[in-house]
Amino acid sequence: MSEKASLFENVNRQVDKAADLMGLDPDIRQILTRPTNEIVVHFPVKLASGQIEMFTGYRIQHNSILGPFKGGLRFHPAVNRDEVRALAAWMTWKTAIVDIPYGGAKGGIQFDPKGYSEEDLERITRRFTYALGNNIGPEYDIPAPDMNTNAQIMAWILDTYLFMQHPHERQDNYHVVTGKPVASGGSVGREKATGQGVVYLIERWAGDNDFDLSNATYFVQGFGNVGSWAARLMKANGSKLVAVEDAAGAIHNPDGIDPDQLTAYLLEKGSMKGYPSAQAIDHVTFMRISADIFIPAALENQITTSNAGSLDVRLIAEGANGPTTPGADAVIIERGVQIIPDVLCNAGGVVVSYFEWLQNKRREYWDLDEVDGKLHKILMSGYRRVKNAAAEYNTDWRTAAYIVALKRLERVYKERGIFP
Ligand code: NAD
Numbered sequence: 001m002s003e004k005a006s007l008f009e010n011v012n013r014q015v016d017k018a019a020d021l022m023g024l025d026p027d028i029r030q031i032l033t034r035p036t037n038e039i040v041v042h043f044p045v046k047l048a049s050g051q052i053e054m055f056t057g058y059r060i061q062h063n064s065i066l067g068p069f070k071g072g073l074r075f076h077p078a079v080n081r082d083e084v085r086a087l088a089a090w091m092t093w094k095t096a097i098v099d100i101p102y103g104g105a106k107g108g109i110q111f112d113p114k115g116y117s118e119e120d121l122e123r124i125t126r127r128f129t130y131a132l133g134n135n136i137g138p139e140y141d142i143p144a145p146d147m148n149t150n151a152q153i154m155a156w157i158l159d160t161y162l163f164m165q166h167p168h169e170r171q172d173n174y175h176v177v178t179g180k181p182v183a184s185g186g187s188v189g190r191e192k193a194t195g196q197g198v199v200y201l202i203e204r205w206a207g208d209n210d211f212d213l214s215n216a217t218y219f220v221q222g223f224g225n226v227g228s229w230a231a232r233l234m235k236a237n238g239s240k241l242v243a244v245e246d247a248a249g250a251i252h253n254p255d256g257i258d259p260d261q262l263t264a265y266l267l268e269k270g271s272m273k274g275y276p277s278a279q280a281i282d283h284v285t286f287m288r289i290s291a292d293i294f295i296p297a298a299l300e301n302q303i304t305t306s307n308a309g310s311l312d313v314r315l316i317a318e319g320a321n322g323p324t325t326p327g328a329d330a331v332i333i334e335r336g337v338q339i340i341p342d343v344l345c346n347a348g349g350v351v352v353s354y355f356e357w358l359q360n361k362r363r364e365y366w367d368l369d370e371v372d373g374k375l376h377k378i379l380m381s382g383y384r385r386v387k388n389a390a391a392e393y394n395t396d397w398r399t400a401a402y403i404v405a406l407k408r409l410e411r412v413y414k415e416r417g418i419f420p
Pocket of ligand 1: 225226227322346
């Protein structure tokens with residue numbers, strides 16, 4: 001089997017490694033290595049042109065023993081059942097590691113949104129929401145943004161879902177989706193939350209390792225929500241961005257790329273192509289950049305056995321989900337490169353989604369200091385739990401993170417038992 005063959009298999013290989021080390025109850029391993037529900041919907045959309053097109057959407061609910069299913073929606077041509085299963089499972093581990101009362105789910109539509117107008121995207125989103133029906137719900141399964149989805153898409157989901165409820169109950173359903181625009185019930189700090197979390201964790205790692213970030217260099221793969229926010233927030237600690245790659249290509253400047261200027265350029269031109277203060281490089285060169293920190297924040301399976309040996313960094317802070325294959329993981333551990341694993345590193349997004357959900361339920365608005373302060377506290381607790389498990393089991397951080405999650409889930413299964 002090729003190392004990229006099945007993403008869900010890769011997740012379960014990671015689970016098996018942790019489960020073997022901690023001695024997880026085999027019955028609970030059986031439960032946790034399969035998703036609870038898999039919803040596949042094929043739905044027609046009448047596009048603005050009048051043409052009807054069929055789409056396939058997924059919602060896979062991995063586990064809800066710790067709370068409602070929770071996880072993002074992705075619009076991408078590579079979305080398929082295997083990928084969504086893996087992403088859903090990662091949400092289960094993530095929420096358990098940072099100890100928030102949620103389970104794990106993920107979903108998406110298999111298509112390339114770049115080929116569609118804003119009006120068509122709205123039609124596709126609303127029709128998908130309708131097709132999902134009561135498979136989502138504010139106390140049952142709560143979607144959020146992921147690749148190629150954003151606050152606007154969440155606003156359309158909210159609006160469609162509310163119109164599917166009895167008028168008397170609409171006001172009680174705002175927490176059906178998180179990552180909404182702030183004016184439509186979103187939380188301040190949610191848009192930057194995943195990137196902010198990545199930076200809080202890098203700063204904590206640097207503190208623990210007497211590593212001076214003000215002289216550090218880093219490079220980022222993916223300059224969307226997670227990558228651009230992480231890059232911009234790293235500026236405050238003085239470290240220097242030296243290369244960026246997105247779907248259109250990569251750029252490099254050893255003297256530094258200003259992440260705010262690059263963000264503004266992208267907003268204006270729609271692509272990094274032609275960015276004046278850096279040189280265009282190819283993917284292989286990008287993956288060999290010499291720097292202190294690499295932040296993968298694009299797709300899964302980017303660090304593989306073919307490039308892990310030449311990755312010239314001290315720390316990999318995984319903003320993306322599943323950027324490292326299990327085979328590459330072994331190479332990286334062997335080489336002594338530290339990884340802050342995805343299930344901890346990018347948990348900031350779901351933590352602030354949880355805050356948004358709480359604010360909607362309580363009809364409250366929190367300010368940015370409160371959101372950032374609580375996010376920091378939760379992530380630092382997660383970091384400590386993973387660090388302690390790595391020491392206790394004398395293992396790498398990814399395996400330690402899984403052990404933290406599996407222990408929490410195992411305990412609850414043992415307490416509650418299996419019905420009937
Ligand atoms: P996004 O759509 O905002 O941005 C994705 C970025 O990746 C874009 O810059 C795109 O050009 C780039 N990209 C796509 N294909 C690429 C390729 N082949 N090579 C290089 N770059 C490529 O998505 P996002 O929300 O920032 O999500 C990025 C990753 O972070 C995903 O793995 C997602 O699951 C994960 N994540 C996102 C959140 C969140 O809150 N948005 C939370 C946790 C994890």
